[in-house]
Amino acid sequence: MQHHRQSAIARAIRGVLLTLVGLFFLFPIFWVVLMSFQTNADILRTPPSLFFTPTLDNYVALITGQLDTAVGSLKISYMRNLWNSLVLSSASVALSLLLGIPAAYAFARYRFRLGENIAFTLLSFRFAPPLLVLLPLLLYFQDLGLYDTYIGLVWVYQLITLPLILWIVRGYFEDISPDIEHAYRVDGHGWLATFLKIAVPLARPGIAAAALLAFIFAWNNFVFALILGSSDVQPVTVGALAFITASGIQYGQIAAGLVLSMLPTLVLALLAQRYLVEGLSLGAVKG
Amino acid sequence: MAFLEIRNLTRRFKGKAVLEDLSLSVERGETVAVFGPSGSGKTVLLRLIAGVDRPDGGEIRLDGVDLTEQPPDRRDIGMAFQNFALYPHMSAYANIASPLRAKGASEDEIRAQVREVAALLRIDHVLTHAPRELSNGQKQRTALARALVQRPGVLLLDDPLRNVDAKLRYEMRIELPRVLARFQTTVLYVTQDYREAMALGQRVGVLEGGSFRQIGPPETVYAEPATVDVARLFGDPTIILFRRRIESDGNGAWTEFLGARIPVGAAADAGAACLVGIRPEHVQVAPAPIPDAVAVVLDAVTPLNVRTLLLLKDRDGEEIVATCPEEDAARFPRGHRDVWARIDPSRALVFDDRTGLRLPSGRI
Numbered sequence: 001m002q003h004h005r006q007s008a009i010a011r012a013i014r015g016v017l018l019t020l021v022g023l024f025f026l027f028p029i030f031w032v033v034l035m036s037f038q039t040n041a042d043i044l045r046t047p048p049s050l051f052f053t054p055t056l057d058n059y060v061a062l063i064t065g066q067l068d069t070a071v072g073s074l075k076i077s078y079m080r081n082l083w084n085s086l087v088l089s090s091a092s093v094a095l096s097l098l099l100g101i102p103a104a105y106a107f108a109r110y111r112f113r114l115g116e117n118i119a120f121t122l123l124s125f126r127f128a129p130p131l132l133v134l135l136p137l138l139l140y141f142q143d144l145g146l147y148d149t150y151i152g153l154v155w156v157y158q159l160i161t162l163p164l165i166l167w168i169v170r171g172y173f174e175d176i177s178p179d180i181e182h183a184y185r186v187d188g189h190g191w192l193a194t195f196l197k198i199a200v201p202l203a204r205p206g207i208a209a210a211a212l213l214a215f216i217f218a219w220n221n222f223v224f225a226l227i228l229g230s231s232d233v234q235p236v237t238v239g240a241l242a243f244i245t246a247s248g249i250q251y252g253q254i255a256a257g258l259v260l261s262m263l264p265t266l267v268l269a270l271l272a273q274r275y276l277v278e279g280l281s282l283g284a285v286k287g
Numbered sequence: 288m289a290f291l292e293i294r295n296l297t298r299r300f301k302g303k304a305v306l307e308d309l310s311l312s313v314e315r316g317e318t319v320a321v322f323g324p325s326g327s328g329k330t331v332l333l334r335l336i337a338g339v340d341r342p343d344g345g346e347i348r349l350d351g352v353d354l355t356e357q358p359p360d361r362r363d364i365g366m367a368f369q370n371f372a373l374y375p376h377m378s379a380y381a382n383i384a385s386p387l388r389a390k391g392a393s394e395d396e397i398r399a400q401v402r403e404v405a406a407l408l409r410i411d412h413v414l415t416h417a418p419r420e421l422s423n424g425q426k427q428r429t430a431l432a433r434a435l436v437q438r439p440g441v442l443l444l445d446d447p448l449r450n451v452d453a454k455l456r457y458e459m460r461i462e463l464p465r466v467l468a469r470f471q472t473t474v475l476y477v478t479q480d481y482r483e484a485m486a487l488g489q490r491v492g493v494l495e496g497g498s499f500r501q502i503g504p505p506e507t508v509y510a511e512p513a514t515v516d517v518a519r520l521f522g523d524p525t526i527i528l529f530r531r532r533i534e535s536d537g538n539g540a541w542t543e544f545l546g547a548r549i550p551v552g553a554a555a556d557a558g559a560a561c562l563v564g565i566r567p568e569h570v571q572v573a574p575a576p577i578p579d580a581v582a583v584v585l586d587a588v589t590p591l592n593v594r595t596l597l598l599l600k601d602r603d604g605e606e607i608v609a610t611c612p613e614e615d616a617a618r619f620p621r622g623h624r625d626v627w628a629r630i631d632p633s634r635a636l637v638f639d640d641r642t643g644l645r646l647p648s649g650r651i
Contacts, residue, residue: 179372182339185359186366187433188389201376 029262035255043251058256067245067253074245077231078257081239086264087150088225088235089218092157093165093211099158100165101207105199107166108173109181122166125159133159134227141228148230156224161214168213172206173199212272216265236261288351290315290473291336291441296345298331305331307497309345313441318467318474319502320488322481324520327494329477330369333443336475337366349440360389365439365472369446371430373418379405379429380414386437404432407466424455435470442467442474448483460486481521485509493517513645515638518564524596526564527608530640533559539649545570545601546581547632550649560640569634570609572597573627574618580627583607588621595619599628 035043037054061067067074106112107119137156138147146152176199184194200207222237231239240257243250289312296309305328313319321329334340336347338359347354354362365386373382380401387397405411408428413421421429427447434442448456460483467474478484484491485505492502501513512518518526531542535557541550544563551561573580586606587598595616599607609628611619619626637646 177370177372179368179370180374182334182337182359183366183368183372183433184374184385185339186337186362186364187386188360188437189385190360191358193389198374 032255032258035251036259038252038255040248040250040252043255058252059260061253062256062260067243067250072247076239076242076253078236078239078242078253078260080231081234081236082260084150084225084233084239085219085235085237085261088153088157088233089215091150091154092161092218093215095154096158096161096165096214097207097211100162100210101169101200101203102195104166104169105173105195108170109178119166119170122163126163130159130223134223138227147228148233150233153225153229153233156228157218157221159224160217160221164214164217165207165210168210169203169206172203176202208272212268215268219261219265288348289313290317290350291475292348293336294346294348296332296335296347297343298328298335298340299343304497306335306342309494309498311492311499311502313473313475315473316471318464318476318487318489320484320491320505321475321477321494322484322488322491322520323479323494325479328497329479329494330445332494333366333445333475333477336441337364337443338362363440364443365434365437365441366443367427367430367434367445367447369449371418371426371450373426373429373433375418377417378414379410379416379418379421379425382418382429383414383432383436385433386439390437400436401432404436407469408432423451427451427455427459431466435466435472438470439472442470442472444474444476446477446479449479456483463487481523485521493520495520511645512636515562515564515643515645518636518638518645522566524567524608524610526566526636527570528562528564528638529605531561531563533557533561541649542637544635545583545607545628545630546579547630547635549632549635549637551637552647552649561646562638562640564636564638565630565634567596567608567610568594569631570599570607571629571631572599572609572611572619574624576627577629580629582625583628585619585624585626588616588619590616599626601628 034050036058037056038052039055039057042049042052062076062078065076065079067076107115141147141152144152146155180202181194181198184198185191189197219235220237221235225234226238229238231242236257240254240261243254243257291311291313293309293311296306297304298306309328309332311319321332323329331340335342336354338354338357342355345355349363373379374385377385383401383405384397387400392400401414402411405414408431410425410428410432413425413429416425418426418429427450431444431447434444448459451459464487476484476487478487485508488505490502491505491508493500493508495516500517501508508517509521512521515528519528529544531544533540533542533551533556535541539550540552540557541548542561542563543549544565549563571577571580572585576582581601583599583601585597586600589596589598590613591610593613594610595613597609597611597619599609601607607628633648637648638644639646
């Protein structure tokens with residue numbers, strides 16, 4: 001009886017704690033969503049209030065590209081930025097999958113000279129500060145004509161997406177019993193067929209998780225596009241800067257822009273939630 | 288030249304030889320059981336033959352063709368892995384069809400052959416199942432069907448009955464020879480169980496310490512083991528061994544055990560240490576005196592399933608293990624008592640104590 005009461009108390013405490021944690025992490029998102037339906041005047045009112053007349057003006061401004069402020073109207077290209085984000089993130093992940101999956105397989109299955117060193121060097125891209133390479137890259141990109149192009153940015157984005165995919169997928173390949181692949185070879189299939197028909201399908205959950213994570217990381221990147229492109233190719237993360245205007249900061253539009261930019265990753269994450277958690281924990285254990 | 292010819296095969300891992308100078312010839316259609324304790328390199332041998340591992344030396348020839356440098360997909364070999372190694376994302380049907388698909392067979396042909404082998408192995412009712420939906424026995428049969436379906440030149444079976452339960456193991460031990468005979472294929476059968484090796488192999492190769500200690504028909508390996516180590520690997524309870532000395536007189540060399548004189552062939556030196564081995568079923572025990580028997584003390588009676596195990600002590604206190612058929616066991620009520628025991632000297636084996644080699648038996 002005593003035990004039962006204690007566990008009931010423990011349950012209650014756990015519920016309260018979970019609610020607190022949830023509030024802590026979800027409140028900013030909740031507040032941003034609220035702000036996106038408010039005018040700048042409502043947002044800046046002190047004290048802030050939960051009661052206001054919702055407006056869709058912020059979204060209309062973003063979608064039409066026409067931002068009306070107190071001092072006049074301003075052209076913004078937020079929808080273009082959103083499109084750029086989609087193009088850059090998808091293309092980067094696609095290229096990384098194309099390069100990273102065979103590389104991950106090689107690292108998982110074969111021991112070769114300097115193999116571990118190469119794998120580690122690729123991983124080290126994840127913890128080297130981007131600013132370290134940005135300035136030289138800018139100069140080279142201008143010389144090579146890659147400045148302000150999708151191709152140039154997708155290339156640089158490989159620093160973010162490739163190591164992630166390589167290391168997570170490698171762990172998944174290592175988990176597949178080599179005997180399964182051996183059996184397929186003995187059946188009479190070549191190594192390429194074995195890779196495509198056995199290894200890749202069996203590592204699919206890992207590939208999905210890694211691709212999703214890489215997509216999110218690419219989507220959230222700010223600094224590469226800020227330096228290496230103009231507004232023609234810049235993603236939403238950089239595009240949001242346009243709302244800091246001469247006549248003040250357009251909090252409403254920024255909030256609406258954030259909500260829009262959150263949606264694709266949110267949808268993706270919800271769709272692949274199971275894979276995501278699996279991939280994250282595996283990456284942590286296998287590293 | 289034999290159908291499958293392995294010469295001086297060597298494989299090292301981190302400088303340590305797992306197989307060393309191993310040679311084996313297998314005739315077409317023959318079943319050879321490769322038997323040895325765990326870690327003796329049985330699986331490594333199969334992997335080298337299948338081509339999923341590369342030897343550090345030696346060569347493998349199949350029907351006169353050197354396979355040593357060939358990749359696994361060009362070897363005409365079927366292999367059933369100990370852990371089954373089924374493709375988890377394919378149905379049992381697709382698993383079995385895999386070797387035929389690799390050969391580019393037509394769908395009609397594939398369907399006919401998969402059905403045939405599945406019917407033979409009695410898994411035709413589970414062909415649409417994924418491997419995770421199969422019982423262990425069905426998994427093992429599916430793996431076997433996949434190895435058999437393309438009628439390979441050589442079939443490698445890596446302890447296929449290891450991971451199935453006892454009942455199924457007995458069933459398969461009876462069924463396998465029938466299936467293998469039907470396919471008339473050459474088989475290398477790896478096992479850790481001497482009974483399985485003796486039941487399934489036309490010849491048994493005893494692998495220990497990286498090479499074959501003895502290769503021969505099961506009866507020969509059992510009755511005339513080449514070394515004391517080979518003798519020890521067969522039988523349950525295993526052979527009993529006693530240290531003795533070689534004696535010599537005008538009638539030749541001999542040694543003694545349980546009152547019986549065991550002649551030893553000419554090569555033996557008088558005074559040299561030797562080991563006398565006798566299998567427990569060859570110790571005859573009686574409750575009353577019988578000719579040539581020695582009085583011993585019966586210490587314990589342990590019924591096993593078919594034979595009963597008797598623990599004896601001779602007057603020097605040496606422990607002797609004997610077995611007798613279950614129905615004879617009624618003559619030995621449990622408890623400490625005096626009984627009589629004798630051996631047939633012609634059944635006794637004598638080994639050199641130093642080298643472990645069996646000494647030739649002398650004339651009785």
